[in-house]
Amino acid sequence: MSQITILIVDDNFVVRRGLRSFLQLEDEIVVLGEASTGRAAIEWIRETSVDVVLMDVHMPDKDGIGATTEILKIRPEAKVLMLTVVDKQVTLLRALLAGAKGYLVYGQFTPEGLIEAIHTVASGGTMITPPIAPALLDHIRTSVTSVHDIAELENMEPLTPREEEILDLIALGKGNRDIAITLNIEEKTVKNHINNIYSKLQIKSRYEAISYMFRRPI
Structure with a gap:
């Protein structure tokens, strides 16, 4: 099985390095780069393609949702997985409408769950943190x-x-x-x-x- 290539996008240096250190333990995953802002992520993607972008929501310069829209215009084949502390319904829906394939909230998933989510979105599937799913269902109902x-x-x-x-x-x-x-x-x-x-x-x-x-x- 070929390796899944990753770009980590988060304005917090500690978060980026923590994710990189953890993901480097996985033989089937390779982190190709990091970006600290949405704008930096867009410029990075212009030069290099990856399978999955791990994207924060709130960042300086350009937020993760806006960056997701731009990244998918440049690399439609890329899969964006949002990793965030934001569990608001409107943010989740905006992310999905922007083209994100997954939305995980910190504190609501395990390390193993993150690995599964990466594999799921890389293969074309979708993954949402379970506690967030009812918010999506409420929106659909109305x-x-x-x-x-x-x-x-x-x-x-x-x-x-x-x-x-x-x-x-x-x-x-x-x-x-x-x-x-x-x-x-x-x-x-x-x-x-x-x-x-x-x-x-x-x-x-x-x-x-x-x-x-x-x-x-x-």
Whole structure:
């Protein structure tokens, strides 16, 4: 398996070095660089590509959300994982709309959880700190937009009981590995079920899947 390349973006030197020291212990992860501001991260990305950007939210010069938007314009293939102390709903939603693939709040994830999140977003998945997930669900419940009209939902192929279970766990912010452990099944089986869910609901992301949960016919 090829190594996952990382750029660490945080205005706190101690945080950057702490993350670098920890990630260097992982054989499958290599830290290529650091940036202390959003603007510096954008300039760094112009010169070098990475698989995953670990991005703080509040920084001088340009905040992490604005930097995420610019970085993805330059390197659309990059995956941004927000690492922050900010657990506000509006900040989470702004980050997701900017294109971030993950959002973890310090104090709400383990070192192992960070490694899993990096692998998840690097492979195209998404990861949200579980305590933050309900905020996203509340927004979806009250949103005026939906993935599909109710009439379209009624004509969709129904999910199996197992797929419903997995959809519920996705809504709680669970990654594929955690879902596999919870349901005592293989992670590969979880991925197959998620692909089936996406196909049946005609969607492409976990966020659309969560939106479906609160807009399906009862």
